[in-house]
Amino acid sequence: MELRIDRQALVPVVQQIVDALAVWLRQDEVLPGTRLPSARHIARVNLLSQSSVVEACERLVAQGVLAPRHGAGFVVAATAAQAPPDPAGFDGAHVSQCDRFGQLNLGCGGLPESWRETDDLSYAIRQVSRTDMAGLFNYSTPLGLPALRQQILKRLGLLGMDVDESRIMTTSGASHGLDLIIRTLLKPGDCVVVETPGYPLLFDLLRLHGVNMIEVPRTPRGPDTEVLESLLVTHRPQALFINSCYHNPTGSSLTPGVAQRVLQLTQAYGVRVIEDDVYADLHASRGTRLAASGIDRNVIYVGSYSKTLSSSLRIGFVVGGAGEISQMAHIKMISSMGASRFCEAVLTCLLASGAYRKLVQRQRQRLSVDREAALQLLEDADWEVFGQPSGGLFIWARSRISDYAQVRRQAGRLGVLLSSSTAFSPVGEASGWHRINVAYACDPRARAFFQATAVNRPQAF
Amino acid sequence: MELRIDRQALVPVVQQIVDALAVWLRQDEVLPGTRLPSARHIARVNLLSQSSVVEACERLVAQGVLAPRHGAGFVVAATAAQAPPDPAGFDGAHVSQCDRFGQLNLGCGGLPESWRETDDLSYAIRQVSRTDMAGLFNYSTPLGLPALRQQILKRLGLLGMDVDESRIMTTSGASHGLDLIIRTLLKPGDCVVVETPGYPLLFDLLRLHGVNMIEVPRTPRGPDTEVLESLLVTHRPQALFINSCYHNPTGSSLTPGVAQRVLQLTQAYGVRVIEDDVYADLHASRGTRLAASGIDRNVIYVGSYSKTLSSSLRIGFVVGGAGEISQMAHIKMISSMGASRFCEAVLTCLLASGAYRKLVQRQRQRLSVDREAALQLLEDADWEVFGQPSGGLFIWARSRISDYAQVRRQAGRLGVLLSSSTAFSPVGEASGWHRINVAYACDPRARAFFQATAVNRPQAF
Numbered sequence: 001m002e003l004r005i006d007r008q009a010l011v012p013v014v015q016q017i018v019d020a021l022a023v024w025l026r027q028d029e030v031l032p033g034t035r036l037p038s039a040r041h042i043a044r045v046n047l048l049s050q051s052s053v054v055e056a057c058e059r060l061v062a063q064g065v066l067a068p069r070h071g072a073g074f075v076v077a078a079t080a081a082q083a084p085p086d087p088a089g090f091d092g093a094h095v096s097q098c099d100r101f102g103q104l105n106l107g108c109g110g111l112p113e114s115w116r117e118t119d120d121l122s123y124a125i126r127q128v129s130r131t132d133m134a135g136l137f138n139y140s141t142p143l144g145l146p147a148l149r150q151q152i153l154k155r156l157g158l159l160g161m162d163v164d165e166s167r168i169m170t171t172s173g174a175s176h177g178l179d180l181i182i183r184t185l186l187k188p189g190d191c192v193v194v195e196t197p198g199y200p201l202l203f204d205l206l207r208l209h210g211v212n213m214i215e216v217p218r219t220p221r222g223p224d225t226e227v228l229e230s231l232l233v234t235h236r237p238q239a240l241f242i243n244s245c246y247h248n249p250t251g252s253s254l255t256p257g258v259a260q261r262v263l264q265l266t267q268a269y270g271v272r273v274i275e276d277d278v279y280a281d282l283h284a285s286r287g288t289r290l291a292a293s294g295i296d297r298n299v300i301y302v303g304s305y306s307k308t309l310s311s312s313l314r315i316g317f318v319v320g321g322a323g324e325i326s327q328m329a330h331i332k333m334i335s336s337m338g339a340s341r342f343c344e345a346v347l348t349c350l351l352a353s354g355a356y357r358k359l360v361q362r363q364r365q366r367l368s369v370d371r372e373a374a375l376q377l378l379e380d381a382d383w384e385v386f387g388q389p390s391g392g393l394f395i396w397a398r399s400r401i402s403d404y405a406q407v408r409r410q411a412g413r414l415g416v417l418l419s420s421s422t423a424f425s426p427v428g429e430a431s432g433w434h435r436i437n438v439a440y441a442c443d444p445r446a447r448a449f450f451q452a453t454a455v456n457r458p459q460a461f
Numbered sequence: 462m463e464l465r466i467d468r469q470a471l472v473p474v475v476q477q478i479v480d481a482l483a484v485w486l487r488q489d490e491v492l493p494g495t496r497l498p499s500a501r502h503i504a505r506v507n508l509l510s511q512s513s514v515v516e517a518c519e520r521l522v523a524q525g526v527l528a529p530r531h532g533a534g535f536v537v538a539a540t541a542a543q544a545p546p547d548p549a550g551f552d553g554a555h556v557s558q559c560d561r562f563g564q565l566n567l568g569c570g571g572l573p574e575s576w577r578e579t580d581d582l583s584y585a586i587r588q589v590s591r592t593d594m595a596g597l598f599n600y601s602t603p604l605g606l607p608a609l610r611q612q613i614l615k616r617l618g619l620l621g622m623d624v625d626e627s628r629i630m631t632t633s634g635a636s637h638g639l640d641l642i643i644r645t646l647l648k649p650g651d652c653v654v655v656e657t658p659g660y661p662l663l664f665d666l667l668r669l670h671g672v673n674m675i676e677v678p679r680t681p682r683g684p685d686t687e688v689l690e691s692l693l694v695t696h697r698p699q700a701l702f703i704n705s706c707y708h709n710p711t712g713s714s715l716t717p718g719v720a721q722r723v724l725q726l727t728q729a730y731g732v733r734v735i736e737d738d739v740y741a742d743l744h745a746s747r748g749t750r751l752a753a754s755g756i757d758r759n760v761i762y763v764g765s766y767s768k769t770l771s772s773s774l775r776i777g778f779v780v781g782g783a784g785e786i787s788q789m790a791h792i793k794m795i796s797s798m799g800a801s802r803f804c805e806a807v808l809t810c811l812l813a814s815g816a817y818r819k820l821v822q823r824q825r826q827r828l829s830v831d832r833e834a835a836l837q838l839l840e841d842a843d844w845e846v847f848g849q850p851s852g853g854l855f856i857w858a859r860s861r862i863s864d865y866a867q868v869r870r871q872a873g874r875l876g877v878l879l880s881s882s883t884a885f886s887p888v889g890e891a892s893g894w895h896r897i898n899v900a901y902a903c904d905p906r907a908r909a910f911f912q913a914t915a916v917n918r919p920q921a922f
Contacts, residue, residue, distance in 0.1 A: 012595055051608030054626065058602050068627040068783065116598045122590040125597075125803075129586040134473055136586075137577045139772045141519050147512035165515065166529040172633060172775075176797035204795040311600045312802040314633075322529065334665040336637035340801050341773040342586075 107419025144170025220387030246392025568880025605631025681848030707853025
């Protein structure tokens with residue numbers, strides 16, 4: 001099997017192998033159950049490393065295109081021929097965030113690989129590797145490196161959160177923070193309020209813990225506070241999980257009025273608020289956050305550097321009451337010993353030097369340009385847009401074509417992969433709304449797709 | 462407050478601050494509740510960075526010597542004056558592994574900082590930072606980088622485990638592996654067998670999950686199989702947790718006969734075996750492992766690179782059945798997105814180049830010399846030794862002095878910190894046995910301590 005790999009291309013080799021295998025599967029109409037040649041064979045014929053081939057195959061396994069073969073190797077999965085893989089599983093996070101399966105991943109949850117900037121990160125890594133012996137070898141402290149937490153607290157101070165160091169703990173990314181919060185505050189059978197649409201991974205995590213979810217609809221200004229109040233009265237939930245700024249998937253942000261009402265209600269009913277703010281640094285202005293006035297009351301705050309700097313370092317953090325942070329740190333230590341001290345030291349270096357601040361400034365500027373262009377494209381195609389996001393990665397929108405399947409087929413034909421129609425609902429309800437990553441929306445494939453799904457144009461289905 | 466800090470010393474500055482603060486607390490007989498000067502003040506007076514002072518204070522908090530002050534800063538803890546801090550909490554892992562609280566940490570769970578070797582690790586880090594874009598930015602794959610898993614599988618093949626890649630998953634260290642195994646296979650109220658004495662962190666983790674522990678005594682040849690059989694008959698436990706090689710804390714290893722019997726019994730009673738083998742690479746020969754013949758039956762195997770290469774990278778792994786590994790990978794992804802891809806890439810580099818193999822060879826040789834010397838010291842002092850460990854880090858031994866408290870007082874006077882007398886028991890039962898880290902046993906303070914606790918010498922208490 002010969003694959004077309006271009007060693008001069010900017011696309012990483014593993015991604016090229018993924019794409020080339022996908023092309024082979026489609027063009028040759030390979031049947032489910034067909035055995036793939038061995039990774040060693042593919043590697044030898046194409047002058048590739050065997051591990052790159054295996055990694056590519058495993059990405060295709062994660063996408064449901066291949067399946068591991070009993071014994072060794074891979075076969076074409078039973079489901080491969082049916083539909084493109086579901087991009088909302090794990091929020092598109094565990095596989096390459098650029099093109100997927102040779103298609104444009106329009107609903108992707110992260111920045112494109114081409115936007116990543118290596119120089120500062122690579123420099124910080126080399127610096128830490130030369131100068132920080134403890135960073136190379138030791139466990140971190142239970143709450144995370146003090147120097148890192150001081151840097152994070154500085155930024156939180158600018159957002160209006162004035163807390164001391166005993167109230168912040170680093171985690172291996174935001175999802176680890178959510179897991180520790182749930183392990184500390186909730187038990188199976190407990191009931192919590194989640195926003196709908198909302199973050200698929202949070203739903204998976206709550207299900208894993210046996211926690212029941214009740215839904216509050218997200219409006220362009222935040223959760224619907226009337227519905228929220230009736231849920232608090234009727235169900236007496238333990239907690240509310242919320243994205244205040246640049247909500248995933250709608251891109252909407254809380255207004256000050258809604259924020260105040262949410263705080264009033266949750267405090268009146270003794271409900272904890274878990275504010276997941278992983279897109280915070282894509283916000284140019286201060287923004288409206290519940291933690292700004294609620295962190296000393298009932299709000300726990302979750303942040304991360306995976307969306308902006310690097311998903312590889314695995315650094316996020318949680319801010320809460322000193323007592324519960326201490327409990328979480330205990331669970332963190334006995335269940336994983338926490339984040340990598342080396343990665344914590346690298347991030348500290350980037351925050352302290354100002355390199356991180358400049359990086360997110362550039363990202364914000366670039367996103368702002370792309371967002372304007374994307375909103376214009378959607379308007380031209382007469383799509384309905386949920387609110388008008390003022391920042392962040394996402395636009396939530398739908399074509400006026402009422403037949404969801406027709407829109408999806410058109411996307412498939414034009415090489416565009418849409419976000420799952422069901423993943424953003426805690427109960428898996430289908431919807432015609434799509435999460436659109438503004439950084440991908442100006443790709444020619446996306447433009448062609450929006451044009452093809454404009455209802456005021458003649459359709460050619 | 463002036464601290465004596467030597468910037469030319471090999472001891473890291475933070476550790477020097479810890480030691481200096483400890484000296485101040487002792488020499489000035491500072492009362493519990495006394496407020497420490499602010500970190501900023503201590504830093505300014507001593508020309509130190511504020512973050513180093515805060516990190517030192519937090520280590521002392523973790524040791525129970527200081528407590529965070531309401532508002533900000535630190536006070537002397539109520540318990541500080543009573544006893545030296547407990548080294549078995551977190552297995553001495555989250556604080557500096559060398560000297561603790563200005564004392565020799567004779568029961569420490571890791572290699573001394575002075576044994577760490579920077580060159581190869583630092584080189585691999587720089588190499589990955591320059592060449593591996595995906596390693597810098599992306600999430601890893603659900604099972605971990607294929608190239609890393611191939612390297613680990615090679616080593617496991619040498620140990621007699623012949624499994625394919627779908628059966629191995631990387632974790633953020635061995636404790637994360639144990640956590641994922643428990644989350645996947647056990648539920649609150651389940652019953653498992655643990656060895657006594659055994660690993661304190663495992664007991665904490667099982668308690669966290671609400672799993673009941675029943676104890677099988679560890680003999681120098683492995684768990685007592687007669688007791689094990691009666692426990693299996695009476696309690697019908699779900700699983701057995703075991704260290705086959707260089708058991709923590711006794712340093713003993715399974716004999717082939719005991720291993721065979723353990724496999725027979727657990728297979729006959731349908732009991733899963735979780736074999737925690739974090740000291741595997743300190744073993745020169747192949748050794749006896751349950752996974753070698755049981756990995757295709759009822760054994761799950763856990764490994765790590767924290768004990769040998771670096772605790773900072775946070776890389777361990779689990780080997781099990783493909784189905785349960787896939788379940789664990791799902792939980793891993795939704796609860797933390799797994800280990801750092803960058804750290805995985807660095808480890809891959811060290812394994813592939815042979816640098817890791819040479820590193821552990823040197824560690825084994827050095828430990829072998831120290832172990833012989835330590836056993837001789839203990840023999841001279843007429844201590845009782847549990848078995849005669851043939852490798853690894855630990856010797857389990859006790860003085861013939863029957864008054865445990867007397868032995869501890871003598872240790873304290875001579876600047877030696879002993880392992881906790883209760884932490885290695887799942888029910889916190891006190892014992893006169895001590896875990897002795899052979900890398901520390903030849904320190905002059907340890908020598909003086911062994912001599913002072915020899916029963917055939919005149920005692921001066």
